[in-house]
Amino acid sequence: MYKPRLFAPGPVEVPPQVLEAMARPTIHHRTPEFKELFLRVREKLAELCCVPGEDVLILAGSGTSAFEAGFLASVPKGSKILGINAGKFGERWVKLARTFGYGVTDLQFDWGKVAEPAMVRQALEQNPDISVVMTTHSETSTGALHDVQALARAIREVRPEALILVDCVTSLSATEVRPKEWGLDGVFSGSQKGLMLPPGLGFAWLSERAWAQQDLSPSFYLDLRKERKSQVKGETAYTPAVNLIYGLEASLDMLLNEGIEQVWQRRAKFNEAIMAAGKAVGCKPYAKRPSPAVAALYAPEGIAAPDIVKGFTKRGMRIAGGQDHAKAVMFRPSALGYADAFDVISIAAALEASLRDLGQAIAQGSAVVAAMQVLEG
Numbered sequence: 001m002y003k004p005r006l007f008a009p010g011p012v013e014v015p016p017q018v019l020e021a022m023a024r025p026t027i028h029h030r031t032p033e034f035k036e037l038f039l040r041v042r043e044k045l046a047e048l049c050c051v052p053g054e055d056v057l058i059l060a061g062s063g064t065s066a067f068e069a070g071f072l073a074s075v076p077k078g079s080k081i082l083g084i085n086a087g088k089f090g091e092r093w094v095k096l097a098r099t100f101g102y103g104v105t106d107l108q109f110d111w112g113k114v115a116e117p118a119m120v121r122q123a124l125e126q127n128p129d130i131s132v133v134m135t136t137h138s139e140t141s142t143g144a145l146h147d148v149q150a151l152a153r154a155i156r157e158v159r160p161e162a163l164i165l166v167d168c169v170t171s172l173s174a175t176e177v178r179p180k181e182w183g184l185d186g187v188f189s190g191s192q193k194g195l196m197l198p199p200g201l202g203f204a205w206l207s208e209r210a211w212a213q214q215d216l217s218p219s220f221y222l223d224l225r226k227e228r229k230s231q232v233k234g235e236t237a238y239t240p241a242v243n244l245i246y247g248l249e250a251s252l253d254m255l256l257n258e259g260i261e262q263v264w265q266r267r268a269k270f271n272e273a274i275m276a277a278g279k280a281v282g283c284k285p286y287a288k289r290p291s292p293a294v295a296a297l298y299a300p301e302g303i304a305a306p307d308i309v310k311g312f313t314k315r316g317m318r319i320a321g322g323q324d325h326a327k328a329v330m331f332r333p334s335a336l337g338y339a340d341a342f343d344v345i346s347i348a349a350a351l352e353a354s355l356r357d358l359g360q361a362i363a364q365g366s367a368v369v370a371a372m373q374v375l376e377g
């Protein structure tokens with residue numbers, strides 16, 4: 001018998017402290033008790049997001065709801081948009097903008113690559129009417145980490161007033177994100193990734209420039225302006241996901257007690273160890289600039305990646321496979337959730353065992369040793 005565990009880049013393993021906090025009786029949200037809790041959680045969340053004292057709005061919904069709410073609150077009708085698209089999530093934001101009738105230039109990069117600042121600059125030069133740029137930071141579908149800071153710098157050179165909206169769903173708390181220092185205008189995330197909660201919360205931060213773009217949000221439920229007015233007072237526009245907010249405080253306490261920079265370093269090291277384990281058993285990295293949130297690896301020549309995913313499943317570990325054209329060739333383990341070094345070693349062990357099941361001649365311990373060398377080095 002195996003203990004079923006989540007080693008996918010979301011949803012992730014939830015710490016027992018968080019589960020325990022969420023098991024508390026639900027309180028009514030129109031009470032002083034909730035208000036006190038919510039104001040405390042807001043403060044801690046802003047700290048985690050490196051925007052202390054600012055409004056990071058907490059929505060009942062997944063990461064996509066946060067992006068959609070932030071997009072609708074800040075992007076004026078009729079704006080022309082540049083969508084940086086190097087995987088499923090970049091593609092999602094292009095679709096979102098088109099759904100609402102915006103004209104989008106879909107700037108595509110091959111999966112596994114990152115957006116080149118020079119290409120982004122060129123696209124802006126060729127399209128003088130573009131006033132909004134959307135990108136992902138950690139493109140979870142390919143395991144690539146875009147250099148958002150460099151992209152923002154390039155965008156500002158050509159279009160100083162452009163809005164830069166960034167999907168930080170798997171980068172938040174996995175790697176450095178500095179919304180203000182980097183000059184970003186929208187940062188969005190969700191609960192079931194680096195925040196180690198079950199799915200169900202979205203987080204949205206907007207810059208003052210973004211808030212100033214228009215006076216209304218053309219959405220009833222995902223109206224970020226209405227939320228902001230309520231949330232600064234410790235209330236929410238509609239019924240909040242009370243028990244998830246209990247859990248959020250527990251996870252924020254864990255992450256902030258460890259120290260956000262220490263969390264970034266730890267997660268980078270864990271992911272590097274998984275990548276090293278992969279390399280030791282013939283699995284090349286899929287992404288040119290790997291994200292610390294997920295280890296996207298090629299299956300060895302002649303092996304179908306879904307069979308590796310099944311090997312993990314057999315051992316009680318849920319990892320992610322590849323999507324679309326990468327399905328047959330790529331798989332994605334991740335230690336983004338509640339994980340320690342020995343969980344990473346388990347991933348390495350399951351990888352080499354799964355490959356041996358599939359007839360690969362791999363010496364026992366080779367992936368494990370490679371992972372341990374990174375973890376202990």
Ligand SMILES: *Cc1c(COP(=O)(O)O)cnc(C)c1O
Pocket residue numbers: 010062063064065089136138139140141167169170190193
């Ligand atoms: C998980 C994820 C999302 C959000 O997806 P939801 O299903 O709405 O939670 C968005 N972007 C990236 C990069 C993600 O990994």
